Amino acid sequence: MTTLLINHPETDETATDKSMFGGAPSAPAGHLDWPTCGQCGGNMQFQGQLQNALESSLLLVFMCQNDPGCCEEWDANDGGNKVLEVAAHDLQLVTPSEDGETVRSTRYGATLVSSAEANYDRARAQWSDAAGQSPRQVLGKIGGAPMWIQHDETPECDACGQPMQFFAQLEEGPDHRTAMNFASGCGYVFRCGCTQPASGKFLWQC
Template identity: 45%
Template structure:
């Protein structure tokens, strides 16, 4: 089976749901990440539920024990190695799912996307991500670009397996989600033009990781 993430239209920028864009929900003690290369604030990309009852089908972060928040530098796209999980051009934070509130947003740099995009979940019997995407598009009469990625399952790599090792325990990290660039300009995430992002977490260690391929 494949759990697709599909475009659900604009939502409130602070909504406690699975989404791309908007303002991240964070713990009381949180520092907005800065790019290691340009020192500017990273852009918040996505808020994803992790390992909780119904987290992979409901879309609500309230149903998740953890929330993975993904950031990536977009101050000078292509110049800051934002595709690499360890080069300092992106960050993925694994938060406890309770007690989160909207972060204070930096006033400089490219910190927020143009649109806050809600995400619905659709579970299909097809195991192959590409096949599930085509099946959903045909069944619902919607464009394939309305599929924003997949939640959990097995990553569909574009360039070969790059599953990161947890920086704390060195074990392979668990796959959380695969992200498409978006359904249009206002929701677009820059993964090199037609690329895909891959988010991972190690829940026991409280670690997150992100990379993209094209």
């Protein structure tokens, strides 16, 4: 079985507790220490947030886009991206930093659709055919195992040293004009619950 993330275009711009891409992130009381790039030192760009219903939390994904391609933002350990986990209570939209490329203006949501097909690529194609929609309307998947474009790059947790748990695979988005920048590839989100809040890492392949 594969749990697909399907584009939901009628997004409530004020929603805070759901999986969303673009726009502003959500955090308790609207407070968040905006992450900065470990390479250039500038503020990162918010890519999206993923609901973790089991832990009642959100995973917020950031990536440096101040000078794309120069901050090794594809790597899980080089400081060009960041995953933050926040508790899913008292959520408010965070006011983005005005310094740097910090937000993508188009915001869209996602609904979860289950497919009996275990292979992500086939599940995505089957949904597209059945729905009569472009495969770009599939935003990725939650859980299961990653479908690597290249070799396995499962990162290790900085706290416990163990391989992190795969959480989500992300496509760039439904419209190339507002897409995340994975060089036409996929992003991969990982999480480890050995600390509170949990630690997360992100990488992309093309």
